[in-house]
Amino acid sequence: MTQGKFSTIITVIVILYLVSYLTSKFIVEDGISNKIAVIPIEGTIGSSSTKVPFQKIDASSEKIISYIKDANENKYIKGILLDINSPGGTVVASREIAEAVKKSNKPVVAFINEIGTSGAYWIASASDKIISDQLSITGSIGVIAGYLEFSELFEKYGVTYESLKSGKYKDIASPFKKMTEEERNILQKKLDLIHKRFIEAVAENRDLSKNSVEKLATGIYFLGEEAKDLGLIDILGTKELAINITKELANISEASLVEYKEAIGIFDLLSQIGAHSSFYIGKGIGSSLKEIDISKNLEIIS
Amino acid sequence: MKKGLLNKTNYAPLWKRIVAFIIDWIVIGFIILLPLGSAGKSKLSSLSETLQVTPTKLTSEMIIVSIIIAIIMILYWTILEYKIHQSVGKILMRLQVVSKTKSLTLWQCLVRNLTKFSSPLLFLDVIYMLITRSHQRFLEKTSNTEVIELSKHDTR
Numbered sequence: 378m379t380q381g382k383f384s385t386i387i388t389v390i391v392i393l394y395l396v397s398y399l400t401s402k403f404i405v406e407d408g409i410s411n412k413i414a415v416i417p418i419e420g421t422i423g424s425s426s427t428k429v430p431f432q433k434i435d436a437s438s439e440k441i442i443s444y445i446k447d448a449n450e451n452k453y454i455k456g457i458l459l460d461i462n463s464p465g466g467t468v469v470a471s472r473e474i475a476e477a478v479k480k481s482n483k484p485v486v487a488f489i490n491e492i493g494t495s496g497a498y499w500i501a502s503a504s505d506k507i508i509s510d511q512l513s514i515t516g517s518i519g520v521i522a523g524y525l526e527f528s529e530l531f532e533k534y535g536v537t538y539e540s541l542k543s544g545k546y547k548d549i550a551s552p553f554k555k556m557t558e559e560e561r562n563i564l565q566k567k568l569d570l571i572h573k574r575f576i577e578a579v580a581e582n583r584d585l586s587k588n589s590v591e592k593l594a595t596g597i598y599f600l601g602e603e604a605k606d607l608g609l610i611d612i613l614g615t616k617e618l619a620i621n622i623t624k625e626l627a628n629i630s631e632a633s634l635v636e637y638k639e640a641i642g643i644f645d646l647l648s649q650i651g652a653h654s655s656f657y658i659g660k661g662i663g664s665s666l667k668e669i670d671i672s673k674n675l676e677i678i679s
Numbered sequence: 680m681k682k683g684l685l686n687k688t689n690y691a692p693l694w695k696r697i698v699a700f701i702i703d704w705i706v707i708g709f710i711i712l713l714p715l716g717s718a719g720k721s722k723l724s725s726l727s728e729t730l731q732v733t734p735t736k737l738t739s740e741m742i743i744v745s746i747i748i749a750i751i752m753i754l755y756w757t758i759l760e761y762k763i764h765q766s767v768g769k770i771l772m773r774l775q776v777v778s779k780t781k782s783l784t785l786w787q788c789l790v791r792n793l794t795k796f797s798s799p800l801l802f803l804d805v806i807y808m809l810i811t812r813s814h815q816r817f818l819e820k821t822s823n824t825e826v827i828e829l830s831k832h833d834t835r
Contacts, residue, residue: 382763382770385759385762386759386767390706390711390755393755394710394713396751397712397714397751400714400715400744402714
């Protein structure tokens with residue numbers, strides 16, 4: 378290779394490298410590098426391993442928390458918008474997400490779409506501002522637990538339940554026997570305690586008195602406009618307004634949106650179709666009858 | 680013979696062309712586009728790659744980066760082929776771009792490299808190259824250029 382060729386190649390490479398370098402600098406430093414993370418919370422909330430009878434976990438707490446963590450670590454993300462459309466879910470998963478929201482070092486705004494009740498409202502209450510439509514459904518501060526009880530059905534078919542246990546309450550909430558009054562009281566006390574914690578969390582998050590939240594915490598849901606009057610939400614408006622408020626809290630005028638969601642490939646899609654079919658066919662009454670792990674039968678939902 | 684004018688066609692073998700392209704791709708990807716790649720990775724791709732997150736829409740940065748990458752790629756081949764009739768890959772594989780009509784012009788070099796900004800278009804161009812006997816791309820035919828193999832004694 379002649380020296381002329383060599384110097385031409387080096388010159389071209391250096392010039393193009395500089396173009397590339399300057400462009401990257403421009404992209405990193407310009408105003409449009411600001412981003413708002415949109416984290417959807419859709420469907421039933423739970424941890425990935427949670428099994429709620431007749432319900433599918435759509436919003437995994439592990440994933441949502443990891444998204445919040447990533448948004449906090451990413452220097453280009455200036456604010457977080459929780460796009461909520463969920464009736465709630467399991468207590469621990471909801472509380473965990475609410476804690477992650479509270480710990481966020483970036484402004485978090487919750488937008489309640491159609492529905493944001495119970496555990497989903499718990500999460501929303503931990504954000505800096507809550508925006509919802511005037512007809513969105515929210516609130517429903519309460520805890521519910523339930524299970525199917527088959528003892529009479531078994532009795533009808535001559536099937537008896539024999540329980541061998543070393544602890545008095547080891548088979549509490551077993552679907553194969555009737556619950557005693559004493560057992561009912563024990564479980565009710567636990568639900569009341571969870572309810573109390575839920576109320577305390579909402580009162581603290583929303584800067585409301587415990588008494589006022591207690592009055593609202595009957596499990597009843599509120600429309601957006603009612604919730605605003607009661608102090609459960611801050612502003613009535615659209616998702617666009619929620620985005621603008623997030624920008625305002627983040628002190629930025631321009632930002633692009635980055636939506637966090639699980640990438641769905643063709644294999645995931647096929648697997649989802651299979652999973653849905655299996656869920657409705659196999660996880661119906663038949664599979665519930667087969668459940669023998671008593672501790673998994675009672676699900677506490679907020 | 681006037682430089683760049685083809686007298687006796689000694690078409691470049693397909694495998695040499697592929698290897699030359701890979702070498703050029705490495706030069707562009709690992710040297711020239713390295714800063715853009717790093718910026719893109721930290722800003723745009725990190726979310727989708729590390730957390731399987733898809734951006735709501737193609738952001739303006741992504742469009743800008745894509746356009747700049749396309750321009751840089753086209754400029755790399757166009758300038759080098761116009762100035763020295765070869766790219767790094769072609770030098771190493773002893774290949775050369777020549778004009779079928781007269782001296783190689785900048786316009787010819789630009790036209791023959793236009794498909795390099797888009798993978799699907801380049802793919803179609805390469806398909807054309809595979810089915811023709813001379814293993815020349817469609818845009819090479821359009822631009823009246825050819826890629827030839829230099830003889831062992833040729834010091835160009």
